[in-house]
Amino acid sequence: MRHTFTQRKLDAAAPHPWKRLRRMDRAFIVYGLVVAVLVVGCYLCSLVGWLPYQLDGMDLNHMNEAPSLGHPFGTDNMGRDILTRIIAGTQAFFLPGLLAIVIALVGGSLAGVLGGYYGGFTDKLTSYLLNVIDSIPKFVLLLLVIAIFKPDIYFIMIIVGATNIPTVASFIKGKILFLKGRDFIEAAAALGLSDLRIIFKHILYHHCLPLLIIQATLGMGEAILIEASLSYLGFGVQEPMASWGNLVAAGNNYVLQGVFYYAAFPALVIMLAILGFYLLGDGLNNLFEEEERG
Amino acid sequence: MVKPILKIKNLSKHFALGRGLGGLSLGGEKLLKAVDGVSFEIARGEVLGLVGESGCGKTTTGKMIVRLLGPTAGQALFEGQDVQRIPRRGLSEFRGAVQMIFQDLDAALNPKMKVRDILAEAVRLGERHTKQSLAKRLRELFSMVNLKPSKLENYPTSLSGGEKRRVSLARVLARKPRLIIADEPLSALDLSIQAQVANLLKDLQKEYGLSFLLISHDLRMVELLSHRIAVMYLGRIVETASAAEIVRRPGHPYTSALWTSTVARKKGAKVVGQLRGDVFELERPDEGCVFRSRCAVYQKKGKPKQCRVGADPELRQVRKGHSVACHFPLGKGK
Numbered sequence: 070m071r072h073t074f075t076q077r078k079l080d081a082a083a084p085h086p087w088k089r090l091r092r093m094d095r096a097f098i099v100y101g102l103v104v105a106v107l108v109v110g111c112y113l114c115s116l117v118g119w120l121p122y123q124l125d126g127m128d129l130n131h132m133n134e135a136p137s138l139g140h141p142f143g144t145d146n147m148g149r150d151i152l153t154r155i156i157a158g159t160q161a162f163f164l165p166g167l168l169a170i171v172i173a174l175v176g177g178s179l180a181g182v183l184g185g186y187y188g189g190f191t192d193k194l195t196s197y198l199l200n201v202i203d204s205i206p207k208f209v210l211l212l213l214v215i216a217i218f219k220p221d222i223y224f225i226m227i228i229v230g231a232t233n234i235p236t237v238a239s240f241i242k243g244k245i246l247f248l249k250g251r252d253f254i255e256a257a258a259a260l261g262l263s264d265l266r267i268i269f270k271h272i273l274y275h276h277c278l279p280l281l282i283i284q285a286t287l288g289m290g291e292a293i294l295i296e297a298s299l300s301y302l303g304f305g306v307q308e309p310m311a312s313w314g315n316l317v318a319a320g321n322n323y324v325l326q327g328v329f330y331y332a333a334f335p336a337l338v339i340m341l342a343i344l345g346f347y348l349l350g351d352g353l354n355n356l357f358e359e360e361e362r363g
Numbered sequence: 364m365v366k367p368i369l370k371i372k373n374l375s376k377h378f379a380l381g382r383g384l385g386g387l388s389l390g391g392e393k394l395l396k397a398v399d400g401v402s403f404e405i406a407r408g409e410v411l412g413l414v415g416e417s418g419c420g421k422t423t424t425g426k427m428i429v430r431l432l433g434p435t436a437g438q439a440l441f442e443g444q445d446v447q448r449i450p451r452r453g454l455s456e457f458r459g460a461v462q463m464i465f466q467d468l469d470a471a472l473n474p475k476m477k478v479r480d481i482l483a484e485a486v487r488l489g490e491r492h493t494k495q496s497l498a499k500r501l502r503e504l505f506s507m508v509n510l511k512p513s514k515l516e517n518y519p520t521s522l523s524g525g526e527k528r529r530v531s532l533a534r535v536l537a538r539k540p541r542l543i544i545a546d547e548p549l550s551a552l553d554l555s556i557q558a559q560v561a562n563l564l565k566d567l568q569k570e571y572g573l574s575f576l577l578i579s580h581d582l583r584m585v586e587l588l589s590h591r592i593a594v595m596y597l598g599r600i601v602e603t604a605s606a607a608e609i610v611r612r613p614g615h616p617y618t619s620a621l622w623t624s625t626v627a628r629k630k631g632a633k634v635v636g637q638l639r640g641d642v643f644e645l646e647r648p649d650e651g652c653v654f655r656s657r658c659a660v661y662q663k664k665g666k667p668k669q670c671r672v673g674a675d676p677e678l679r680q681v682r683k684g685h686s687v688a689c690h691f692p693l694g695k696g697k
Contacts, residue, residue, distance in 0.1 A: 252470035259429050260471070261458030261488050261538060275475040 086359040101349020112159040122150040142334040154311040161312035165226035166292025172230030177237020185245030199235040279357035290346030367404040374437035399598035410575040412589030420598040421578045425544040462540035466547040471531040472519035479515040485537035504533045525556035604685035614687035
């Protein structure tokens, strides 16, 4: 048994993890990457101003127009091109979303290391704090913060990032405890490596990077979801700035008049984008698991 | 008298069992005495074999010496300095001088790093290198442990057990240690590989005058590699003597029973009783000799009172360089 096992491992022709992945997972990853590239591309384009139409280019002769070659997604109630506003809408969540991700990953890694690597009292303290954060429902907290502070989207995303810290921390802590169980960290310490080097290079870089990447993709999906939800409710990004959420909200008023595409296209984009990031995270998770198996 | 490189004085490690609610101790806490008042010395260039069943505290002792664990009581003195009191600045030097080989073959080998990077990391801790001199040093380390340089580019998962053990040995040697704590360096290896690695250890020890604490349950290997042997039972040293002496004339009934349980025991060695039960299942008696529940001599002598009351017997010298912790050491009297 043991012999065949080693034999398989020594076999140089063992297929690459990517090839061993289920076909669905591969499709998910490809789709997710396409979505990610499109989102980043749209963000960069809108940043430098490469847009099909002017963002606030009102055209009162073409209000609520159906999709056409000139306006693939139609125009809104002020004659603005909806595709242009969707592209520019990436600005509403992209940078704030990155902020949320950075906060969640850095905070989570720190808390996970404090809990898993040092243990003892620091573990008790961090677990307690994380449980406190975890026990507050995310959306209730957000609405509460919005009601009190009337914050901008960056502030909101800081809160979102903070609420994600416990999830990341528990993953990192679990990984560290697993590594500790394999004498691995002790051996590194016995060799004479410093704590910082063990934490950053051996634990975080070599063993937690896949995990952090997955959390980052899921984080971006969530950032889109939350920004869209809040903007839809009127709490997030406000007109005249474009956001996917407030596009849907504005379009909603015209659905009963038969102008479905005003709300439908932005909503579809929201769905496809969130799906893309979540599926990417899921697919990568399976890919990294396959890699772990050797 | 040459100063010993390592001196262990009354080293103990107790773990609390059955913690109360929320980590608060509610009294009546049970102690697991993993290591209980262990003392021994290792001279420069000497190999001391530490033998005992699994769970008797051998590994815990080793980890206290390299300061991975703090003792409950007692001291481990490396070159005269208490390892627990080494200041932060001296720690790196100490870590280099005292290295540990872990029982787990994969322990030292980060599966995500190439063998080259694993070794380079260890080398760079103590030495400054250019790219060329580093490559030369890595080849040198590899030839010390008889590995082909081509293996440097491998990931640990594609190495065999023997190769992994050699790489972890090379990693240990990279720090130019003076004392090596080898925790079961031969377990988990095939028999033929065991012999190769054992010979390698022996050659390295001779060539570089290294001192070893060889922790093992494999008596044959310990006998082969060690100058002196200490036998451990439930956290206590029950017998120490030179390797030849302890094999020829074991003084403690436990040592003798251990010898009996090896397949290829020496001819003419006196055999007393066989070991039954597992160390983990044993209730450690509060009073008297801890070994008596499994001791053949105790049964034969009609459960003498000496063994039942008072403290656990101390190590006493029975011959020159041969100490036994038993009220009725074998090979004495008759």
